[in-house]
Amino acid sequence: MSPTPTSTPTSTPTPPANQLSTHGLDLRYGDKVVVGGLDVTLPGGAVTAIVGPNACGKSTLLRGLTRLLAPAGGSVALDGADIHRMSARALARRMGLLPQQPVTPDAITVEALVRLGRYPHQSFLSPWSEADQAAVDEALERTGTKELRDRSVDRLSGGQRQRAWIALALAQDTELLLLDEPTTFLDLRHQLDVLDLVADLHTEADRTVVMVLHDLGQAARYADHLVVLKDGRLAAAGAPADILDADLVKDVFDVDCRVIPDPETGTPLVVPKGRTARRATGDPAVPA
Template identity: 85%
Template structure:
């Protein structure tokens, strides 16, 4: 393979080049160079307020860069039409706002909007995409229920169904497990894993739990103060030194007994150790 071939981006590869993102005068992401591999599950992790969600907004064109560029398969996303980008990339934002009294099926049907043209009616292909999204997320039985009356886990699955109905090969999820109990967190993450393994989707998600990120992701992006602290496979990236540097937590990193992936075990403080010893 010659050099020009190896330099070609992978399909569905997002990249940031000298990316700057800010809100007003406050810089959140500064001069970031990053490649998110296509055909993989990537987890973005880091302390609170380090720029994880801001980065996701920048990668999806919801936030215009103050510097640098974002590319999808080598093309600047800010030079693409909104429809072209929506056909390539789907986004589940953090805490999406549900329209009042909308039913599950009606919400999921909104995912087909990028596929609609001015004079084209709702098609069999559109309905088939909606049905497939409902079935894959286990929400078909909820189709006539109001979304705002569902449990947190059910609502999250419905929003993922909307993103699936959009039928993009690249799916970005901003904290998809927030406010969910452990069972529903695992349900959502298992669904993400299935979408990747069975449908070949490229997935990028912001997560807080390092163990879950290491277990479900092929690639980790670790941020600190709006800059890249590390990136790569979890087994190569996640160690005690990184956790101390980025999160200011003393820990051991051991193989997960179930999966062999890195598992972070915080070291006990003197107070907790004393309580445990006297319990």
Template identity: 80%
Template sequence: MTANQLSTRGLELRYGAKAVVQDLDLELPGDAVTAIVGPNACGKSTLLRGLARLLDPAAGTVALDGADIHRMPARALARRMGLLPQQPVTPEAITVEALVRLGRFPHQRLLAPWSAADQAAVEAALERTGTLPLRDQHVDRLSGGQRQRAWIALALAQDTELLLLDEPTTFLDLRHQLDVLDLVADLHTDAGRTVVMVLHDLGQAARYADHMVVMKDGRPAAAGPPGEVLDAELVASVFDVDCRIVPDPETGTPLVVPRDRAGRRTAAAPA
């Protein structure tokens, strides 16, 4: 078994009486970038909350490297797993550096002073995310892309080998989406982080992920390398979109091209 491998067995996640994820058996590879995709309300973010122990299972288990995460002490789990939620709430009037320092909380001991190792972890997180020049600025005054990088820096300062990111590109323009996804890719290739992230854009998920989980109605419709699982039949079944799958001209990864539904196709367009 590779390190940082998350798995579920018979997992059921509920909000009140409503079951959102049901009877889920899933293996997410360690030492990889996994993208969880699917239509709205299919259970993507709910699944991530279950994997992060933010939502208790109604049935079944979530395991990290074979150990039930619900049997782990909270601090021990926080030293292994970092989470960036979909819309993190920024404490009022906090600077970037003060926010990133919060990531060291799982490593603090009662009455122990802030250490050189703590500060080194903060400095490394600021540098890797390009937020060193922003360290004294208030987070609530940053652009969306800058703010997202500051929150990723907090997760990095936590110094975990596994990062869970819930729609890290939401509300960002295309340039900042790519900035964040490039950063995620670098964290994997250069820093050895295992990443599990929820994404909406299928092309971006295929380009940046080693492994893809396609959710439909609370269950995986497909899972595996993007080039093997993403095809027109799957997109039609899960997203109700008629499309062609073509190679991305930059990376060769699958690119979803919806077919023209309004008769706007030009004579030069392929059938």
């Protein structure tokens, strides 16, 4: 008599490290629903760009992902654990945030600003240590702000100031960085400098990055994964080459375009149709 076969017990797969996910997430300001019923996964070990038209909920979603805005419904999980069940200090040791247009304390030097990133690691029983200073020095080195450490932040250029704030986030020594429009108000050279820095942090320092961007070409060039929002809901998510096409751009941004390979990188490049072609299709943004 042959033995009765035994079934192998199944186990729930462990999410990748630094994976953020939302489940039925509702975010509101007062009675206004800005993000509604959102189910999305932001992969760990990748650079994710959140894109979409103005007022679609990009920055609001980032606030929800970092617990700056409490959900009206649903949940946010980090590696499968509800972030609202974590202590503030424990969460700050897992993720660093660069908010949109951060407010710089008066007359603070670059190094003093970056030292603030060590706050989650401090307590009354653990004063400033060699490890804390080493983390600050490494953050200054990685962001190219070492020579600026004694300069007042309010005397820096826009690109230098943005690097100083990224250094603060790095000094937290987290594996997950969230950046809200890190290229806003920067000229093209400084935009590329900041995005190159983000790419280096991902490839060389193994950081998982989530950032809100406006420029679709930059998002496609620098991100492994796109999350596209429209009116607070998910329009598409996936690798740029898999999801970014003319139909998606028309549906989400109401722009007629061609999507072609970027001649430098081969990633998708959005080229809006000319004024004459858009007028011929009845584009209301083009006067007759």
